[in-house]
Amino acid sequence: MSGLRFRILGPLEIEGTAGPGVSYTPGAAKVRGVLGALLVNANGTVSVDSLIDELWQDDPPRTATTTLQVYVSQLRKIFRRAAPEDGAHVLLTQPRGYRIRIDADQLDLTTFEGLYQRGREALEAGDHAAAAELQGRALALWRGPLLGDTPHGPMLDAASVRLLEARNAALEQRILADLQLGRHRDLIPELRALVEEFPLREELHGQLMLALYRAGRQAEALRAYGALRRTLVNELAIEPGAPVQQLHQRILAGDRRLAAPEPAGERRALGSLGALGSLAELPVVHGLPPADPAFTGREDELAEIDRLLRAAPPGAFVALAGQPGVGKTALAVAAAHHSADAFPHGQLFLDLRPEPGRRLEPAAAISALLRRAGAPVPVGSDPADLQEALQQLLAGRRLLLVLDNVSSEAQLRQLLPTSAGSSAIVTGRRLPAGLDGVHPLVLDVLDPRAALAVFEAAAGPARAAENPAAVAELLELCGGLPLAIRVGTAQLNARPHWSAESLATRLRDRRSRLSELRIGGLDVRERLLSAYQDADRTERRTFRLLALLPDHFEPWAVSAVLGLDPHDRRTPVGTARLLDALVDDHLLAADHDGPQPGRYRLPELLRLLAAERLAEEEGEDTVRAATRRLCDAYVRAAEEVDAVLNPRQAGVRMVRATGGDAPSDWFARELGPLTQVVRQAYLAGLWEQTVRLTTALTGHLESHARWRAWEQTHTLALDAARQLGDRSGEARLLGSLGDLAWQHRRTAEARDHYEAARRVAEDCADQVARSRALVGLADLWLDGGEVAEATALLTSALAALPPGLPRERYHVLRALALAALLADGPTAARSRFTECLEIAQILRDRRLEAHARRALRRLHDPDDDPAGCLEIRPGVWRLRSPAPLTPALV
Secondary structure (H helix, E strand, C coil): CCCCEEECCCCCEEEECCEEEEECCCCCHHHHHHHHHHHCCCCCCEEHHHHHHHHHCCCCCCCHHHHHHHHHHHHHHHHHHHCCCCHHHCEEEECCEEEECCCHHHEHHHHHHHHHHHHHHHHHCCCHHHHHHHHHHHHHCCCCCCCCCCCCCHHHHHHHHHHHHHHHHHHHHHHHHHHHCCCHHHHHHHHHHHHHHCCCCHHHHHHHHHHHHHCCCHHHHHHHHHHHHHHHHHHHCCCCCHHHHHHHHHHHCCCHHHCCCCCCCCCCCCCCHHHHCCCCCCCCEEECCCCCCCCCCCHHHHHHHHHHHHCCCCCCEEEEECCCCCCHHHHHHHHHHHCHHHCCCEEEEEECCCECCECCCHHHHHHHHHHHHCCCCCCCCCHHHHHHHHHHHHCCCCCEEEEECCCCHHHHHCCCCCCCCCEEEEECCCCCCCCCCEEEEECCCCCHHHHHHHHHHHHCHHHHHHCHHHHHHHHHHCCCCHHHHHHHHHHHHHCCCCCHHHHHHHHCCCCCHHHHCEECCEEHHHHHHHHHHHCCHHHHHHHHHHHHCCCEECHHHHHHHHCCCCCCCCHHHHHHHHHHHHHHCCCCEECCCCCCCCCEECCHHHHHHHHHHHHHHCCHHHHHHHHHHHHHHHHHHHHHHHHHHCCCCCCCCCCCCCCCCCHHHHHHHHHHHHHHHHHHHHHCCCHHHHHHHHHHHHHHHHHCCCHHHHHHHHHHHHHHHHHHCCHHHHHHHHHHHHHHHHHCCCHHHHHHHHHHHHHHHHHHCCHHHHHHHHHHHHHHHHHCCCHHHHHHHHHHHHHHCCCCCHHHHHHHHHHHHHHHHHHHCHHHHHHHHHHHHHHHHHHCCHHHHHHHHHHHHHHHCHHHCHHHEEEEECCEEEECCCCCCCEEEC
16 A cells, blocks of 8 residues: 555645655646546546546647646656655556556545445434444545645536535535434534525525424524525525425424434434425426327337336436437437336426527526426525435436436536436437446437338338339438438428429439428538537547548548648557547447448538538648548558559568558458549549559459449549650550450450550550550450460560569460460460469469469369360450350459
8 A cells, every 4th residue: 555645625635655744735736637637536547638628628738648748747756756665656557548546545535435425324224323423524524625726627627516515415414413313402503604604505404493493492493494585585586495394384383203303214304305395295297298109210229228227226327329310319208208107207308408509507407307397496506405406306206307418427417316216318419428327329320221111100101102212312312310311201291292203313412412401490401510519629620621531431541631640659549539539429430340340431411511611611722732641641551552462573571551451351441442532632633643543453443343443443543644644654544444345345445445555655665564555455366366466466575574574474474375275285385374373473472373373273184174264364264165255254
């Protein structure tokens, strides 16, 4: 155990091994703030983000992380100085934050909590003497407000509210225990001082009235009630609550049962105001919005919420989160109706954000809940009074609260039921993950089946059956977002002359889709925009720039578009934090459960919003620079991985561009995003990036049979090469387009491309491009049975190839071997295929090596040919036939 002692129930104090006479308390306020935040979460990890938020709130400096590290270093020096033997082991660095590791008796807060808990248990067991002694010791630890000499951020503010409530509860329980012990005369001076300090706290007035009555001072007890009533009427225009009024009536009547403490096991005379009056007489509450008869598509979620609510222990609640418009409120209301029989005393609904930009503070929210339940509202009381009134309402009853649009954990904490029987469903974009008892449920957009069910329920089965293909397209254009589907069906219902096809036509234009998705008070853009505006400045900039990324992307691409230094070891951590924040706000989706964890995607309608905000808030130069950085990053990654798969010489080692994946797997996964980036580079006029990226993609588009992407990317890249004046690039791209036409038996088109590639290659003296063009033309001759013409072209190509191009040599030899096989038989072809095998082994290219081995095996055993086919290129076969032959890819 360390020799360090910490005191935070008052000004911060640090005591070391030298004893209480020597103070080690930091002088800098922000260093005290870091230590205070760690101590109120003692033995738990506090994230770096939370500490930065605590110190600087919404305006952290650019060097916030580095400055925080300096503060932590200063604390460690203090600890080592205060406790030389073990002070170095108190403040620990965790993967994403820091942790103070101490024993319970080293911190006055944990000592207080332990004494308070034991005192409460003693009171519940009827051991009033022990309860009074334990709560008295707990209260003696308080020297003032929590960390009274330290500036408070959101974390310390929340802790201060929580601990003030606990301190007041300890005080009330100690007074209750003293009353039960017959110490009412001794309590009167203390209670008089307390009601002066807390003039609106009815519990303390009630305890003073009871103490005076038991001391034989009935008239003074009645005057104490009168003073309380005048204060409430004059300041708040309300009467005292029912419990104090009932106590007043009993004192007026001279109720002898109040004259002495009640036996243990009976209801305490004044454990709280709830002991003076019964809430059982309150009517059953029906405070939910009407059930939506068309609600559907969330049957599994309804069943899960019902199961959680029925099995919820005290303090447990269900939290629904998800992107704007995903249907959190609709599901919460439907679930409350569905589970109504489990809560016979009723349900209450409260929107904690009744207007955009305005959220209900806890005091206003509790007051609203109490009013809707028909319970007395101690308006103007401090938060602890209000929270106690709410818990009294819930105690011994089975009520369900539906708390909609929660903004923060601090807003929610005081509203949650803590007693057995009652529970809550809360909704918000962020999960309140830091609260105990939370059962999270994150909603995604609807799958096609559920989306169709929602459409049918809202628009009618007849509408859905009119044109199923158009309805399916419409739901896809809505991104499966329930709000968008609701807007679409409302438009169709309001305009009978519209069809699903005509609405889909309106929504196809990505630039105007969000403008189309609104009717009446329903506006998809407005709902999405509210989430964007709630994010901080850095997150909003990141979100905007994500519009430039392909449909699926990895963190390194985000770092590139943000302009972060890829060589700075802090970049991956910083990018991960930004992405985590956007995922937490449900402005971004993480594919952690998909086939390739670690990737991200912007849901369709959020991508449209990001593109709008990018065009509106960023200048053209900024967008072009970000696009260039993005394209450059994809070019580097694609070229590095392609160099591993298709080395120009032996011994090329893998560059870590794939995040540890096999290079072929990386290309298979990234072909879609890569082709999107090619188009983006072309549209931005980045000709060099367009050509380089397409060149790296060529072989992979072929091997994965991405014919359409092959044609689109190479057509764009060919124009880019011409814009750039890159004659070699032009020749190679023409040759690749020739290969594509050859694959699809567009012979005339293939010949035109190969001939053009040959002319351009010869004009710029590019022997690689010339060789490829000649091999393509030779394959066309071989298709027509013109072996001599093909051999002449290939012999010329082989003679012109410079040293150091093994891959090009392989393909020339492969075609020569095929020509020899067709002209002179297996023996003539064997030496050529043997040389192909040797080259493939040098290149370590398994695909080419497998092709050469198959060819040699079939030369040895002609019957091994599958169905009489001949492999004319690696993976491309043709039937042995005298007519012009049709290749087939296998």
